[in-house]
Amino acid sequence: MSAPARRRLAPDPAEAAREALDRAALERAWSNPAGFVGWLTSANHKSVAIRMIVTAFGFFALGSALAAVMRLQLARPENHLVGPDLYNQIFTMHGSTMMFLFAVPVMEAFGIYLVPLMIGTRNVAFPRMNNFGYWIYLAGGLMVWTAFVLNIGPDAGWFAYVPLSGPAYSPGKRVDLWAQLITFTEIAALVAAVEIVVTTLKMRCPGMSLNRMPLFVWAMLVTAFMVIFAMPAIMVASTMLAMDRMVDTHFFNPAEGGDALLWQHLFWFFGHPEVYIIFIPATGFVSTLVSTFSRRRIFGYPAMVLALIATGFLGFSLWVHHMFATGLPLLGESFFTAASMMIAIPSGIQVFCWLATLRSGRVVLRAPLLFALGFIALFVLGGLTGIMLAALPLDLQVHDTYFVVAHFHYVLIGGALFPLLGAVLFWLPKLTGRMPSERLGRWSFAVTFIGFNLTFFPMHLLGLGGMPRRVYTYGPGVGLTTGNVVASAGAAVLALGLLLFFANVAWTLRRGAPAGDDPWGAETLEWATTSPPPAYNFAYLPTVDGSAPLWSTRERPVVTGLRTDVREVLITDGIDATPDHRHRLDGASIWPFLTAVAATIGIVTALFTPWGVTIGALLGLITLTGWFWPRGAPEHAIAEEQP
Amino acid sequence: MSATSPVARARALDVSALPTIVYGPRAPLWWGVLGLVAIEGTALAMVGVAYLYLRQNFVAWPPEGTPLPRLGAATAELIVLLASVLPMAAVDRFARAERHRLVVLGLTIGIVFGLASMALRALQFAGALGCRWDSHAYGSVVWTLLGMHAAHVITSTIENALLLAVLLIGPVERKDFVDAHINAFYWYVIVGLWVPTYVLVYLAPRWL
Amino acid sequence: MTRVVVLVIAVISAACSGRMPVLDPAGPQAGRIATYWWVSFWLSVVILTAVLAFLLHAVTRRRVLVTPPASPIEDVRTERRLTLGVSAAVGATALTLVVLLVTSIATGRALHTFGGTQPLTVEVTGHQWWWEVEYWDPVPSQRVRTANEIHIPVGRPVLVKTRSLDVIHSFWVPGLHGKKDNIPGHPSSLVLQADRVGTFGGRCAEFCGVQHAHMQLLVIADPPDAFEAWLQAQRRPAAIPTDPAAHRGFDVFMQGPCALCHTVLGTPAGGRTGPDLTHLGSRTTLAAGTLPNTPGHLAGWIIDPQSEKPGAQMPANSFSADDLSALLAFLGGLQ
């Protein structure tokens, strides 16, 4: 069992044979059951993550289709393509889908795929929870999209401001569906966040102290902490909303001492960190891409880490800049203006460090890097308009106009989607074992970049021209036609660019050249294993002594002595990653799926009657009993003490 | 390229001598429960903030026509919960020593305390608050605070009961003791959360 | 890249040909905000240009077009230079932010101050989906209630009190000032002033339901004496029409559906659900800026409001042709 690592070069045939034996044993221990049931039960972080990424991009396609319909509707004044009722459902679904069903899940999915590989371990800390999280996420998405298809889509905006979203002004089940969507997606997001925190803190390979962690892992760690402290606010708020709507509580009823602003405080206490929850993983992508393709480690690693942490903290202190127009006390507004502007400093540090890395490295201009460079340009522009919005006086003018729409699409598409697309191209060889087309990659970047700017730059001017958000039409002759026409035309170009991108992905899957372990010459541990990685990730867990393990020329020992016949991983100390104990992970199981089904039944029933909560809890009790009931694993019995 | 290059057998890091069962912050599950606690604590804190925020909208607190919440059942529950820390601390300790019978005994006592707490909570819902959840915003927020915390008491008691069943029916595994000690940890948090909840719901109206 | 620049310039020039009320201020409040806009705009242009130039320079220099070389590069002297550079850039960022912060706070304070003149107080209530406007006066009978159009005197500050009884709306007249939300349970206010005669478009800026798009208003700045004359005229109740057609319209109005929701001062009609129609004829638009106020549009609106403004609270009505023309005669007379 304790053979030294022989990955590519194995001069000693005896050791090569031993490694082959170990791999065969690991394969048996870590592989999932085959077939449909295996698909439901998977406890492999990679297959769950890929599923989640594919699902998230599916919802992205749906959300984009809605965006296309909105651009068609707004392509000319007083258009009658969709009426106001449908339009309101469309923009609500667009926002909710993109935020809750695409951006957050896809970032966490990348974290779940990459973090165990990057820190050199075999799986995430709670593999069954991981599977549960995926099914809950899928159920939430399917529920709300089914409702939308049935013309019961939520229609009060992704922010669902009360009293508009309350019982008196949103009758029917539309907003209830939105509130339950929140329940679903927040459970999924929180599960993934805890997963990532514990995996990162307890499962890093020996030697990977916190100050040697890849920046992407740092980014995911900060993100996961932000999720843990931000999402409860929206869960509480949406639960209050659901109770106001269903069991007559008065949280938001001004006539009975409730308060409409309470909703806004709770919502934005989540809503603003949410933006950073999407953006921080993207900075992790960019750091990885910039470092790899500059052929040097990222400049200013400690500053980058501190900037991430500072962003994480500051992100919680500026929610009120979404509420400047509500008329809060002046002093408070000045504080929140200052805090909102201050967050530009950590963002600035990151941008400057990337520029310094590019400037001092030897740039290899490959397609994934192009997306990262596009990100820098767009994000700086979006950041600058963000600083404008942080200023109370200017915010009073452009708040809730297309200027804001332009701003947040620059920071969310420019700041998160571009790095994400770059990341997809970059890690596609690892995920699939095949190289994407460089040429298609470059074309898709160019078309997407141009299309994006054509679509969203004019929106700045539309906002200054007085066009508010969330209107289904506008009058002719008020100076809004040109900008809207250009934006709609740009949307077509943007759609073409995205289609090219996904065509590239499809081409890669069918025709891509074999990638090899490390086609980009990257530095982090996921490139030290095969592409795609085996179920157990590494035959022997690596150890590291620096921050760019694959670029180090020093020889490092590998970990031996972990059992290969069961799913055993090495748990290390949280700070300096010294080996602490061996831990057995749970294997594949149907119960997480059944628990997700039980929860779904409960949550959906709760749309109609409060008894749904009880029903869901009872069903959940049954499935959780099945989940945790021991099934006589002899190697854990007291009698059989391990050495 | 160290991780991909051949290494001498002597330089391999052999971890086979490391333990497989550990307790406390060394165990990943402990951290997982800590994450859960952070989430639930934040959620409860948010409702607490909402309570204080809604206070501003009222002249009197509780609002006129609503009596002050009665202290009896809640204070009794506070005592029960604080006392329940003792058996659960025993579970914690005996679990680390893998003392099967004593853990079973401690859990049983813990469950009895949990049931007592639930009964006392039911009494509070039945009348101690002096209003319904749909009376006014005050009613909504105090019912929610109590309800959220009650959900935790119920969850944790059920968890203890399940674990007790596992320990009684078997086959008992060593990791069940890790679970037992983590249940104790979770129970401490629930007792800890009852203190600010109690203060907000029952004492704060007397001061605010 | 050039293509992009050319396109962007084309877009900007195309869009700038339209009117941009935010950048075309007509009063001191909007003026101060526009000044702040230009400060931050030019600073942003400088920063963006600098970053993009540096980025282009960085990636075009020392480029490797082949597959990655094996050994990455880093050397101590370069690192020190980079540290200096990055620190300087961060320092400059902080400095810029301080400048912006101070300017922003100063601008914000200035927005709350106004000259010694006694402001005119107007209470604006947002409804789904129209604006109720009340000119405040210590004598209740002197108060004036109208809808969707606010006349103000040039050169005098106007205290706009915002409130709402249903959902959240936001009062926004970009040529004069920024927004202020109308939130149920949270009355608020802002002070604006017009420095020139003119008509300024405004609208609801907070999503408020199905017809948020058609919740507009007009602010009409008149010379002070013209304003006083207008206000006096608005105080007069409507006269019972003597003209037979209009009188028949009056009957239709009072006995038909209209009076259930609308008020006409001086008549039995006292509904408060819809806009006050006492001086409907003096207004320029119908249905909160949805239609111009012409007899044809008014007729269409009365018969079938839902095709122009689907979801509006006004129901469809059926009148005989005679009744309708009589009603229009009556409504046209409400000057």
Place this chain on the structure above:
Amino acid sequence: MKPLALVLCAALALVACQREQRRFSEVAPSSGRPTHPTSQAGPNPAERNAWATSQGKQLYQAYNCDGCHANGGGGIGPALMDARWRYGSQPDDIYASIVEGRPNGMPAFGGRIPDQQVWQLVAYVRSLSGQPRFDIRPTRSDHMAVKPSEQARRPERPQPASQEPR
């Protein structure tokens, strides 16, 4: 799996569309004034639609019904949230009460309130005593109102009350 999902969706669609549809653009003629109530065949469509019932609730205020009937508790007019129905509890009966008026003060609103809105009012009036299905009935208002809300009320079994006024 798939056919089952399809069937489920179809069933949902049937149930859902009816209770959720929002029909703004019905160019409904005003209710006939002096004629018989256009008592339609079958039950009131508004009563199977949560949005329409909620519109009825808004109209109940807009048309000042609460001026006499209060929030269902009665005042000048009779209570609407109890089980006593002087002129019948069926939608058609309530329609007739609104359109034709009733002795002792209930005015005739025929010709003043469009038909569609009358039916919405009928649905709401019946929901005051818990008649329509529970997930159609509105929940709490955004103003001071009788508790519990219409949805939380236990449905009353309507009993025709004696004809003489109370």
